[in-house]
Amino acid sequence: GESVGLHLPTLSVQEGDNSIINCAYSNSASDYFIWYKQESGKGPQFIIDIRSNMDKRQGQRVTVLLNKTVKHLSLQIAATQPGDSAVYFCAEKVGAQKLVFGQGTRLTINP
Amino acid sequence: KAGVTQTPRYLIKTRGQQVTLSCSPISGHRSVSWYQQTPGQGLQFLFEYFSETQRNKGNFPGRFSGRQFSNSRSEMNVSTLELGDSALYLCASSRWRGLANTGELFFGEGSRLTVL
Numbered sequence: 001g002e003s004v005g006l007h008l009p010t011l012s013v014q015e016g017d018n019s020i021i022n023c024a025y026s027n028s029a030s031d032y033f034i035w036y037k038q039e040s041g042k043g044p045q046f047i048i049d050i051r052s053n054m055d056k057r058q059g060q061r062v063t064v065l066l067n068k069t070v071k072h073l074s075l076q077i078a079a080t081q082p083g084d085s086a087v088y089f090c091a092e093k094v095g096a097q098k099l100v101f102g103q104g105t106r107l108t109i110n111p
Numbered sequence: 112k113a114g115v116t117q118t119p120r121y122l123i124k125t126r127g128q129q130v131t132l133s134c135s136p137i138s139g140h141r142s143v144s145w146y147q148q149t150p151g152q153g154l155q156f157l158f159e160y161f162s163e164t165q166r167n168k169g170n171f172p173g174r175f176s177g178r179q180f181s182n183s184r185s186e187m188n189v190s191t192l193e194l195g196d197s198a199l200y201l202c203a204s205s206r207w208r209g210l211a212n213t214g215e216l217f218f219g220e221g222s223r224l225t226v227l
Contacts, residue, residue: 045218097167
């Protein structure tokens, strides 16, 4: 079925540390995954995506890892900053234009 | 360029009423999708429109409907409102269909509906 979930609902890290947000998905046929960031009062904002033919993709301070064997996705944020505080969602493409979102992880950065 | 614009940003309705929400996609974008966001269910796909045609629909009752106009602007309507319809309704646009090829889906800031 269509199900994308997150292991932890909240994550608190020290400013400057690295953060890792995890996500499990259930549809082994999914070929495209996206991480979104949602700040309070705003809509989700695209962070990074990855296709199923890749294991890793890097952006600016962010890295997404895909493990298709265990259907696991993770988002790594390097040197977290106060502006990284937000709710992070993973999303799985299940149709041409349809995404199934995880429940989200709230990331809090401690000074 | 302007992002996805949703109106109204906030609205309060009572049970049994109906509501219409509007979405103006980014200029040049032809695909518009709608999502419902609630604390309990998270982000859930409602429907997607492309070239004035509904291309995909989520698991929502028939009280939820939408349409797209020739200028790609979209509206969604919820009739006979229930308390559980209280949510943030998000609109997202992309230039074409096929996310893996087109990449980003740009979201608006949403319309927050409260049903009393």
